[in-house]
Amino acid sequence: MLSKEEEIDILKSKSNYEDAQSSSIEALKIVQKSRGWVSKQAIREISKVLKIPESNLEEVATFYSQIFRKPVGRNIIRYCDSVVCYMYGCEDIKSCLENALNISIGGTTKDFRFTLLPICCLGNCDNAPTIMINDNTYSRLSLKQVVELLELYK
């Protein structure tokens, strides 16, 4: 069941849009912010609040890769795999992170400390390669620095 706060925030957000469908991404973000991910049950509940079909919300949730459909780690690592970062070694960074965390792309560590995801260009190409951990951007890191960085996130 949605919390009262989630429901209020969803309805408040809906009032900023011309129709309920247009507010669906915001509704999904509200639920993800409070729960960390968006379950099928949560989609069902959002659809009742917005009075739109579940299938419409499923489509939106599937399209936007930043909406998580399964539980993720407390810290989300996104490494840019677009062309400039590729040229500057993002594959090495990806491998380094996979080894350090003992997971593959899309995976979550057993302790739910990290989830590792690829992302398209972060608009920081001048400083490639670029990764983000949660809302923080890091550039031009050596592989050693990448591993050291993980210690900052518990």
Ligand code: FES
């Ligand atoms: S290609 Fe990686 S930040 Fe643009």
